Amino acid sequence: xxxxxxxxxxxxxxxxxxxxxxxxxxxxxxxxxxxxxxxxxxxxxxxxxxxxxxxxxxxxxxxxxxxxxxxxxxxxxxxxxxxxxxxxxxxxxxx
Amino acid sequence: xxxxxxxxxxxxxxxxxxxxxxxxxxxxxxxxxxxxxxxxxxxxxxxxxxxxxxxxxxxxxxxxxxxxxxxxxxxxxxxxxxxxxxxxxxxxxxxxxxxxxxxxxxxxxxxxxxxxxxxxxxxxxxxxxxxxxxxxxxxxxxxxxxxxxxxxxxxxxxxxxxxxxxxxxxxxxxxxxxxxxxxxxxxxxxxxxxxxxxxxxxxxxxxxxxxxxxxxxxxxxxxxxxxxxxxxxxxxxxxxxxxxxxxxxxxxxxxxxxxxxxxxxxxxxxxxxxxxxxxxxxxxxxxxxxxxxxxxxxxxxxxxxxxxxxxxxxxxxxxxxxxxxxxxxxxxxxxxxxxxxxxxxxxxxxxxxxxxxxxxxxxxxxxxxxxxxxxxxxxxxxxxxxxxxxxxxxxxxxxxxxxxxxxxxxxxxxxxxxxxxxxxxxxxxxxxxxxxxxxxxxxxxxxxxxxxxxxxxxxxxxxxxxxxxxxxxxxxxxxxx
Numbered sequence: 001x002x003x004x005x006x007x008x009x010x011x012x013x014x015x016x017x018x019x020x021x022x023x024x025x026x027x028x029x030x031x032x033x034x035x036x037x038x039x040x041x042x043x044x045x046x047x048x049x050x051x052x053x054x055x056x057x058x059x060x061x062x063x064x065x066x067x068x069x070x071x072x073x074x075x076x077x078x079x080x081x082x083x084x085x086x087x088x089x090x091x092x093x094x095x
Numbered sequence: 096x097x098x099x100x101x102x103x104x105x106x107x108x109x110x111x112x113x114x115x116x117x118x119x120x121x122x123x124x125x126x127x128x129x130x131x132x133x134x135x136x137x138x139x140x141x142x143x144x145x146x147x148x149x150x151x152x153x154x155x156x157x158x159x160x161x162x163x164x165x166x167x168x169x170x171x172x173x174x175x176x177x178x179x180x181x182x183x184x185x186x187x188x189x190x191x192x193x194x195x196x197x198x199x200x201x202x203x204x205x206x207x208x209x210x211x212x213x214x215x216x217x218x219x220x221x222x223x224x225x226x227x228x229x230x231x232x233x234x235x236x237x238x239x240x241x242x243x244x245x246x247x248x249x250x251x252x253x254x255x256x257x258x259x260x261x262x263x264x265x266x267x268x269x270x271x272x273x274x275x276x277x278x279x280x281x282x283x284x285x286x287x288x289x290x291x292x293x294x295x296x297x298x299x300x301x302x303x304x305x306x307x308x309x310x311x312x313x314x315x316x317x318x319x320x321x322x323x324x325x326x327x328x329x330x331x332x333x334x335x336x337x338x339x340x341x342x343x344x345x346x347x348x349x350x351x352x353x354x355x356x357x358x359x360x361x362x363x364x365x366x367x368x369x370x371x372x373x374x375x376x377x378x379x380x381x382x383x384x385x386x387x388x389x390x391x392x393x394x395x396x397x398x399x400x401x402x403x404x405x406x407x408x409x410x411x412x413x414x415x416x417x418x419x420x421x422x423x424x425x426x427x428x429x430x431x432x433x434x435x436x437x438x439x440x441x442x443x444x445x446x447x448x449x450x451x452x453x454x455x456x457x458x459x460x461x462x463x464x465x466x467x468x469x470x471x472x473x474x475x476x477x478x479x480x481x482x483x484x485x486x487x488x489x490x491x492x493x494x495x496x497x498x499x500x501x502x503x504x505x506x507x508x509x510x511x512x513x514x515x516x517x518x519x520x521x522x523x524x525x526x527x528x529x530x531x532x533x534x535x536x537x538x539x540x541x542x543x544x545x546x547x548x549x550x551x552x553x554x555x556x557x558x559x560x561x562x563x564x565x566x567x568x569x570x571x572x573x574x575x576x
Contacts, residue, residue: 002461007457010457010460010461010464011457013460013464014408014444014453014456014457014460015412015415015437015440015441015444016441016444016445016448016453016456016457017441017442017444017445018445018453026453026454026457029454029515030454030457030458030461032515032516033400033458033515033516033519034458034461036396036397036400036516036519037397037400037401037471037475038397039393039394039397040394040397040398040401040471040474040475040478041474042394043391043394043474043477043478043481045474045477045478045480045481048477048480048481048484049477049480050473050476050477050479050480051476051479051480051483052298052476053284053298053328053532054284054285054298054483054531054532054560055284055285055328055330055532055560057285057327057328057330060327060328062324062327073191073192076174076175076189076191076192077191079189079191080188080189080191080418080419080420081418081419082416082417082418082419082420082421082422082424082425083422083424083425083428089417089418091417091424091436092424092434092435092436092439093436094436
């Protein structure tokens with residue numbers, strides 16, 4: 001069972017603010033799901049290697065060449081900035 | 096259906112403009128109740144339709160999809176249009192580019208009527224997790240259309256479009272197709288580019304068609320498939336026109352029935368009966384029904400509920416109120432509230448992401464966090480290898496695998512929302528195809544009477560990796576016999 005403080009820690013790692021009441025609810029829901037996935041411990045995986053995806057493709061490379069976007073695309077990207085100054089995305093100071 | 100419309104357009108029995116207007120008229124009539132669409136694209140669609148009509152008049156060659164109206168799930172980007180992914184956090188987002196599938200469909204001159212409703216970020220099995228509206232099942236409006244591509248499936252079923260695009264991470268094309276009596280196809284992982292699809296779980300996601308017929312699904316897949324420089328997981332394929340291979344005799348085709356699929360307690364007896372009848376029909380058509388065993392099927396859903404949220408927690412980190420979408424930072428400019436950068440992340444995500452989305456992000460964050468990675472994520476990736484191996488073995492004996500698409504027909508709105516785990520069980524038969532990367536199709540195989548309504552049931556056929564040709568042919572023969 002995940003405690004409320006564990007849930008708060010997870011939420012903090014995930015950058016989501018949650019209230020005390022929400023933490024309580026999530027602690028129950030997440031514990032239920034974790035209880036369900038514990039089933040995996042019954043699977044015998046001694047002799048298998050983990051796989052990340054299915055086609056087995058690896059190290060797919062391409063030329064490291066910049067393809068300039070057209071000006072309209074650039075403007076459309078800028079229009080999506082929540083806050084902007086001129087053509088810059090405006091953010092709070094990091095430090 | 097697409098081929099018929101194509102011929103009518105070519106023979107100038109109907110214009111694309113008239114066809115498009117007719118579909119918009121039907122949307123106006125039905126969508127206030129069904130609520131399949133989040134946004135419509137009328138001006139743009141009619142302009143495009145008139146352009147196609149001009150091409151036809153000038154005797155230019157046109158593609159099968161040209162001038163035919165379709166709907167696009169709202170997590171697939173079309174330049175200049177909104178793409179909410181069913182979430183409030185993207186309410187104000189306008190896509191600056193086309194997804195690769197959209198680029199391809201534009202080359203085919205397809206007509207986009209609008210964007211369809213979905214569970215927020217494709218997380219759900221009923222479309223009830225949409226932040227905008229609840230879509231109704233056209234066969235019984237007290238019931239859900241399935242999900243997460245519920246808007247697309249309902250739009251097809253209610254004749255609010257000819258066909259639609261959905262996306263499938265754990266069954267999100269096939270399960271709603273099953274609930275709505277449509278055909279839903281998820282191709283082999285790597286067949287269709289994911290570029291421009293708002294990512295949920297990248298090792299599982301595939302875009303695919305929801306359509307009226309198997310032939311339509313084949314026509315659409317032929318146009319979507321192919322290697323894409325913007326998605327390094329796509330595989331070069333032969334560029335087959337799948338619709339040209341339909342109708343071949345299926346005598347001697349070996350179809351496996353996994354005994355584990357019928358041992359599950361959640362399987363509705365009436366659904367089971369329909370699937371058994373489908374197997375008998377295949378036998379009459381000359382196919383051989385073979386018992387197979389996929390013992391790790393029992394672990395598939397648990398594996399999915401580790402891998403998927405883990406990838407979700409990473410993919411959804413981008414929704415932080417900084418580069419696009421809703422942001423409490425922009426709002427604080429007006430209110431004068433003094434927020435730090437951290438506050439903007441925490442409060443934006445708290446305010447604009449829904450409960451199911453937060454739940455999955457936190458689950459994935461936990462599974463990937465220090466000390467738990469081996470226990471959860473690595474273990475799930477090992478079971479994934481196990482599941483894949485079992486399919487490899489099964490496909491040495493059989494050509495296709497048959498089972499139910501979903502354990503029940505469409506359930507009632509509100510029936511499962513209070514208990515997330517119960518909702519997750521709706522995907523029990525579909526997730527394996529995503530985990531193993533296999534192509535799978537849901538095809539209508541009858542109806543069940545409940546509360547005086549006829550509820551559709553779908554059967555699922557799974558094929559070998561890149562075995563879409565055999566898969567689609569068997570589905571086609573079944574549908575047309």
